[in-house]
Amino acid sequence: MYREMDFTEISGEALEQLQRGAFLTVSDGERANTMTIAWGTIGFMWKKPVFMVMVRYSRYTHEIISKAGEFTVSFPLRGQLKDALNVCGTKSGRDIDKFKECSLKTEKGQAVDTPIISDCDIHVECKIVYKQGMDESSLADIIKESCYAGGDYHVLYYGEILRAYRK
Ligand SMILES: Cc1cc2nc3c(=O)[nH]c(=O)nc-3n(C[C@H](O)[C@H](O)[C@H](O)COP(=O)(O)O)c2cc1C
Structure with a gap:
């Protein structure tokens, strides 16, 4: 059972969990993949509630999201799925099916x-x-040095939040 919420109601808990890890899930209609993210923002832009995720060019997720028009982000708030966050943040969907490997149950989005x-x-x-x-x-040199010593910059994907809900 899910309860729809305004993006301002979920932002505190979501941002707190984001730093520990959340699942960014993408699909281009043919392929689906999920990866752990810890960076992103929630805000209000272009008259819309917006969630921005940062995906490095090297990620399989980037290959898919660059062809997709949408994404979802799922937050485990109670310490569950820790192993899955670890696997999905270290293994690539190019090499393994992370949904199977981590026994991750999925369901269809409501609006996507x-x-x-x-x-x-x-x-x-x-x-x-x-x-x-x-x-x-x-980019400020200090961030270049601390986050991009090896290049591999991020692409920033800004998603209008169509639905935000919690169990
Ligand atoms: C806690 C954590 C947070 C991460 N946050 C991001 C992120 O925000 N953006 C990103 O591009 N990679 C991030 N990563 C790295 C990707 O999750 C990792 O490279 C993953 O294996 C990519 O999977 P893919 O090749 O299937 O897309 C994070 C990893 C961990 C463990």
Whole structure:
């Protein structure tokens, strides 16, 4: 049973959990994949509630999300799925089926075709409204050194939050 919520109601718990890990799930209609994320923002832009996720070019997830129009983010708030967060944050969907490997149950999104991870507590479903590869020349040196020593910059995907809900 899910309760729909305003994005302002989920943002505190979602951002707190995000730092420990959440599942970014993507599908281009043919392939689906999920990966652990810890960076992102929730905000209000272009008159819309927006969730922004950062995906490095090297990720299999990037291969898929770059062709997709949407994504979901699922947050486990009670310490569950810790092993799955670890596997999904270290193994690539190019090499293994992470849903199978981690026995992750999924269900169809309510407003998007991309699945959500069932055993999580909060879910957001997003439609991509803007994407932007990072511009290295505009980045502070301190962040370049601490986060991009090996290059592999992020692409920022801004998703309009179509639905936010919790169990
Ligand atoms: C806690 C945690 C947070 C992570 N956050 C991000 C992130 O925000 N963006 C990103 O591109 N990779 C992030 N990663 C790395 C990816 O999850 C990891 O490289 C994953 O294996 C990529 O899977 P894929 O190749 O199937 O897309 C994170 C990893 C961990 C463990």
